[in-house]
Amino acid sequence: MTLSLERERFVETMREQAEIGATEGGGLHRLALSDEDKEIRDWFRAQLDALGLEVRIDEFGNMFGRREGIDPDADPVLVGSHLDSQPYGGIYDGALGMIAPLELLRTLEEEGLETRHPIEIVNWTNEEGSRFQPAMQGSGVWIDELDLETEYETTDENGVTVREELERIGYLGEEPAEPGEYEAYFELHIEQGPYLELEGADVGVVTGVVGFYWGATTFFGEADHSGPTPMHYRSDALVAAADVITGVRRIPGSLGDRTVGTVGYVDVEPNSINIVPDEVTITWGFRDPSDEIVDEAKARALAEVETAAEREGVGYESEKRMRSESVDFADRCIEAVQTSADDLGYDSMQLYSGAGHDAAHMSKVMDTSMVFAVSEEGKSHSEEEYTSWDDCYAAANTLANAVVRVAGLEE
Amino acid sequence: MTLSLERERFVETMREQAEIGATEGGGLHRLALSDEDKEIRDWFRAQLDALGLEVRIDEFGNMFGRREGIDPDADPVLVGSHLDSQPYGGIYDGALGMIAPLELLRTLEEEGLETRHPIEIVNWTNEEGSRFQPAMQGSGVWIDELDLETEYETTDENGVTVREELERIGYLGEEPAEPGEYEAYFELHIEQGPYLELEGADVGVVTGVVGFYWGATTFFGEADHSGPTPMHYRSDALVAAADVITGVRRIPGSLGDRTVGTVGYVDVEPNSINIVPDEVTITWGFRDPSDEIVDEAKARALAEVETAAEREGVGYESEKRMRSESVDFADRCIEAVQTSADDLGYDSMQLYSGAGHDAAHMSKVMDTSMVFAVSEEGKSHSEEEYTSWDDCYAAANTLANAVVRVAGLEE
Structure with a gap:
């Protein structure tokens, strides 16, 4: 029936x-x-x-x-x-x-x-x-x-x-x-x-x-006036974050046809048109049917975080938000x-x-x-x-x- | 005296x-x-x-x-x-x-x-x-x-x-x-x-x-669940914005030793760990003692905005915030x-x-x-x-x- x-x-x-x-x-x-x-x-x-x-x-x-x-x-x-x-x-x-x-x-x-x-x-x-x-x-x-x-x-x-x-x-x-x-x-x-x-x-x-992994990274740079501070004097937390946003967009393409990666959340301090950002937090996450691929994506994102922070001369802290097998x-x-x-x-x-x-x-x-x-x-x-x-x-x-x-x- | x-x-x-x-x-x-x-x-x-x-x-x-x-x-x-x-x-x-x-x-x-x-x-x-x-x-x-x-x-x-x-x-x-x-x-x-x-x-x-120029650009993408939406289905406003943040960091280095460029402000909608951003506004600005260089920097930033929007398949609007000779x-x-x-x-x-x-x-x-x-x-x-x-x-x-x-x- x-x-x-x-x-x-x-x-x-x-x-x-x-x-x-x-x-x-x-x-x-x-x-x-x-x-x-x-x-x-x-x-x-x-x-x-x-x-x-x-x-x-x-x-x-x-x-x-x-x-x-x-x-x-x-x-x-x-x-x-x-x-x-x-x-x-x-x-x-x-x-x-x-x-x-x-x-x-x-x-x-x-x-x-x-x-x-x-x-x-x-x-x-x-x-x-x-x-x-x-x-x-x-x-x-x-x-x-x-x-x-x-x-x-x-x-x-x-x-x-x-x-x-x-x-x-x-x-x-x-x-x-x-x-x-x-x-x-x-x-x-x-x-x-x-x-x-x-x-x-x-x-x-x-x-x-x-499976998925959600992480968050905060970059710590220096707040400077956007006018008189020469480019080589800056440690811009937002520039480092941008590298990771770009990286997270790119990582899935090298891993699997069902892999996805997203930066959905950004918080910028002090978030003023006229000040170089000194503290920027982003969340990032990856999903795939294979847990190995999720772990590999996470590892590549953390490598990107480290490289971005070094490139811009800023500090950072990353934390796990969630892992689901x-x-x-x-x-x-x-x-x-x-x-x-x-x-x-x-x-x-x-x-x-x-x-x-x-x-x-x-x-x-x-x-x-x-x-x-x-x-x-x-x-x-x-x-x-x-x-x-x-x-x-x-x-x-x-x-x-x-x-x-x-x-x-x-x- | x-x-x-x-x-x-x-x-x-x-x-x-x-x-x-x-x-x-x-x-x-x-x-x-x-x-x-x-x-x-x-x-x-x-x-x-x-x-x-x-x-x-x-x-x-x-x-x-x-x-x-x-x-x-x-x-x-x-x-x-x-x-x-x-x-x-x-x-x-x-x-x-x-x-x-x-x-x-x-x-x-x-x-x-x-x-x-x-x-x-x-x-x-x-x-x-x-x-x-x-x-x-x-x-x-x-x-x-x-x-x-x-x-x-x-x-x-x-x-x-x-x-x-x-x-x-x-x-x-x-x-x-x-x-x-x-x-x-x-x-x-x-x-x-x-x-x-x-x-x-x-x-x-x-x-x-x-002299300086301040502009603002808003990118318009599509809000999608960050899990089930394949990468090639996305129009991620934040990814386009990240390209411009990176571009603004790079442009001064090709123009002059006193040129500076900054993205100080970012607003992300809906700004959730789990949603592909559909509307992202950034401010950007350049300064230089030469007004010609300021204008050239602005033109290069607008070119970057256009390229970033095309690359990610999002729309955009840019506006002038201030120009000071x-x-x-x-x-x-x-x-x-x-x-x-x-x-x-x-x-x-x-x-x-x-x-x-x-x-x-x-x-x-x-x-x-x-x-x-x-x-x-x-x-x-x-x-x-x-x-x-x-x-x-x-x-x-x-x-x-x-x-x-x-x-x-x-x-």
Whole structure:
């Protein structure tokens, strides 16, 4: 039996969620633990309540809704994503992965269908990592890769802690943030890259997640008046940083066809038209399906940092911000997604995820795979992010069938 | 007759002014038209009042104190600088050029000396141009190079206007901001460069001011998730900006031994570790004693902007921020400074100023020259700015004697 979600209600619900934290530019500004996050969480809980599901909030604000299965000994299949967004992000990133399984649960309920395993839907706290770092914080705490007390104390740029905000918005739950026994995890997300569109695929079957390294370097030069200071007297922290920006652009091209490298953040002190910069911080990062390539890219960036600092006569300090090993998903879950796509008649493509996802955390504690929806022009983390309703629907149906395939639909 | 300022009181007064707006790092944070600027202005006016001078405030807040001469037909000699500072700047930049002529007037008063020409001391509003742009705003309005009404409406980063702040701090005067007849203008300033120290000179005789061009360029790329977006899919505004930063560092070396070029300011949007930057603005500027070289440097920078934008596939807009032609000071004023230094037995060096000064504005309406004090390691616009009291005193004495030489000391 192949499930079909009700397309009209699914699209309607996607539009409904997009009203909470909507931006004038047609996107979302729904930062983790903000007022908008509280509003979408309350709305989402109301949807789960309406289905009669048991709702639990854990001590890190992760939200679970459980639909029982008929076998009391079977472990639940977990499915979900996140409701928070990037600053001025799009309406699909995260939300699509929450509305699709919501629609699955509505469909099972309406059609009176039972599964052998329970199904749990989950909304992970702070996936985006833009207001509070690191990203994927809620799932990281849940699998014990991140320490609960440490993450409680992380602050936003105004010094407000995660714990304070969880309390303020009413999502500091009591249930321990830790996994019980689970059968599998599935997550639907937009691709955030162009490969599905380039291939003409309807849906992506995700086989793993690339590894990545994020670092930051601060160069320390000398602040001088930009007029009377001869060029050979300068130690310009910004010039050294520019060398590294150029280097990071160049390094992937010499390593692999899936390697990417980015400098996304720059802070310049004193940042005045008339003063040679004396302190410049940049972040830089690399990703690749191969951890060896990630490590090699990092080594080449550090070599570039050293050379740039020497060339300009400035000091520097580099620090690691994050390292995530590449992940290979479980064959049985990949197959569940692939078979679902095939049965539904969708053209599919197997690919690695270039972005990190909560699924990468889940894969450390249970069998996992993901479904990707087409991202037009690969845009994401911006208001221009776009996935057609056709593509949203194809991915949602694929996810729904993969979940019930593993959860065991009783016919 | 050679005047000698009273060294102890001069140093004492330099220390006294440095207490207003003092930073923990031993510098000054006394931004134009701030509370600290009001405080130093009030203090300075009290010093002029104590000498019985006639004090005038013009409609742009420029402050004048006049000591009459004995010839009723002789035009006044103007001498001054500025009391405002850079953000976390040094205690000499500007202030030394105000305290030295104050000590000259005190000395004339105490010793009962008369000059044929009146002497006027002036504090120019907003020389630094860091809180409100452009720099040298008060003197620019005074010589009618800048429009009074336009400059009234310039705003700081909080949207507060110059006019509002002048009114708030009580320095919106009624006298028209325009020059009457003047005999000459002298200004003492720290060199803000290393040439005097390298030469082992006690004092600098300034023959002119280099020309400069300031521009700004914004690159427009595409905001993409830094993970799943392949390198060849990106239009990274920051990478294009980095090429220009590198280019501006390189251009002076192919043009002249006094040419300098600087990128001092960078703004990155969205400035997130995880997003390819889509909008990056940089400022860039060049200076040289030759206006032809300044224009050539600007042309090469614009060529670099175009090439960088094409290389990365991004759009751009460039705009002119400021152009100041190079200035040659008046021979008679240069000679007055040179002769004073010689008479006082100081080792002197003639040089161009690499920084803009109110004196460059004055040179358009009257004969002008400047005295430079040694800047240790050429540091300025920073708390590390330093001039020994010996060097401050040598420059102050040179200024005092140059002024009375032209004002005509009655012996």
